[in-house]
Every structure is written in structure tokens, then in C-alpha cells.
Amino acid sequence: MPQKRFSGYLIGAFIILLGLYVIVAYNSLVRKEEKMEQTWADVQNTYQRRLDLTPNLVNTVKGMASFEQETLVQVAEARSNALSASGAGLSADSYNRQTGLQDTLAAASNRLIAVIEKYPVLRGTEAYRGLQVQLExxxxxxxxxxxxxxxxxxxxxxxxxxxxKSLVAKMFGFEVKEGFKAVEGAQNNVDIKF
Known part of the structure; x- marks a missing residue:
């Protein structure tokens, strides 16, 4: 009789420990998922900042010099496309699409900045220098x-x-996520240069 009682206690203790482990593992996965979503929101925030700075660059350039309209249109279109993809959910397709559109916007801004190089008066203005620092x-x-x-x-x-922990993850539907991956030509990083 005491042996049955002892084994009953062991089984009960095992079930309690297992339950505690599942709770701790689940909460750990939730914290990590929330951290991941927060860092994605930070990426979105920096993308939005780029979107907000781009019209200032275009307006500064428009007001100071007459450029080929095509360059300004390309920047405006790239910004519009990038803006349409912002705020999308957290998925590999979403952030890969946003990354591509943001890189296109950076490339269009680079073309605009290359055109600006022909105008030393514009490069010397306070407004342009301030935008340059902010964009960089x-x-x-x-x-x-x-x-x-x-x-x-x-x-x-x-x-x-x-x-x-993978057993708990599968039990509660925590799936493996995808981060940013290099795309073809990524070795030629798109940076806005002045």
C-alpha cells in the first residue's frame, strides 16, 4: 500500500512538473514572438521615416533647380509603391516585398542625388545638408x-x-519564421549616397 501511494505521488509530481514546464515554455515562446514582432515594428518605423524624408528631399530639389521630370516621377512612384506595402503583417512575403520596394525607393533617391551633384549651389544649402544627414x-x-x-x-x-520546447511549440502552433535573406545582387547594397 505505501508503495502504491509513493508511486501515485511520483506520477502526480511528474504531471505537475510537466504542466509547469509547458507553461514556462509557452510563455517563453510568447515573449520571443512578441520581441520578434516588436523588432519588425522597428523596421517598419525606419521604413516610414524614409518615406517621410523622401518628399522633403524632392521638394527641396524642386524648389532649387529644374531637373528632368522623369527622375522626380521615379522617386514619387517608388515612394508610393513602398507606402502601399507598409503596415503589412509579419510574414516572409510581406517583409521581402517591403524590402524590395524600399530598396527601389533608395535606388530612385540615389538617382536623384546623382542628378543633384550637377548643382553645387543646391548641395551647399542648409536644407539639403540637413536632409543629407537625416537620410544617411x-x-x-x-x-x-x-x-x-x-x-x-x-x-x-x-x-x-x-x-x-519544440514539442510545446508544435502543440500551440508556434511556427518557425523567416528573417531577411539576401536577394540576388545584395552584394551591391543599396545605400543612399551623397
Missing amino acids: GNERRIKVARADFNAAVRDYNEAARSFP
Whole structure:
């Protein structure tokens, strides 16, 4: 009789410990998923900052010199396309699409800046220099935000894939996520240059 009672206690203790582990593992996965979503929001925020700075650049240039209209139209279209993709959900397709559109916007801005090089008076204005500093800083912020997002995705994926936490992840539908991946031509990084 005492042996049955002892084994009953062991089984009960095992069930309680297992239940506690499931709770702790679940909460850990939730925290990591929330961190990942927060870092994605930070990427979105830096993209939005780029979108907000671009019209200032275009307006500064429009007011100071007469440029080929095509360059300004390309920047406006790239900004509009990037703006249409902002705020999309957290999925590999969403952030890969946004990355492509944001890179197109950066490339169009680069073309505009290349045209500006022909106008030394414009390059010397206070408004242009201020925008130059803000745009360069924002490009660095985007790189950092993307790196932070990839780190959060890696941390989440390691937790969701490692045993025995992977059992809890599968039980509650925590799926492995995708971070930023290099696309063809990524070795030719798109930076806004002045």
C-alpha cells in the first residue's frame, strides 16, 4: 500500500512538473514572438521615416533647380509603391516585398542625388545638408533594425526548434519564421549616397 501511494505521488509530481514546464515554455515562446514582432515594428518605423524624408528631399530639389521630370516621377512612384506595402503583417512575403520596394525607393533617391551633384549651389544649402544627414542616419537605422529583427527571428526559431520546447511549440502552433535573406545582387547594397 505505501508503495502504491509513493508511486501515485511520483506520477502526480511528474504531471505537475510537466504542466509547469509547458507553461514556462509557452510563455517563453510568447515573449520571443512578441520581441520578434516588436523588432519588425522597428523596421517598419525606419521604413516610414524614409518615406517621410523622401518628399522633403524632392521638394527641396524642386524648389532649387529644374531637373528632368522623369527622375522626380521615379522617386514619387517608388515612394508610393513602398507606402502601399507598409503596415503589412509579419510574414516572409510581406517583409521581402517591403524590402524590395524600399530598396527601389533608395535606388530612385540615389538617382536623384546623382542628378543633384550637377548643382553645387543646391548641395551647399542648409536644407539639403540637413536632409543629407537625416537620410544617411536613417539608412544606418534601417540596417540596424533589420539586423535586430534577424536576431529576434533567430532567437525565436532556436527556441521553437530546440527539444523539448519544440514539442510545446508544435502543440500551440508556434511556427518557425523567416528573417531577411539576401536577394540576388545584395552584394551591391543599396545605400543612399551623397
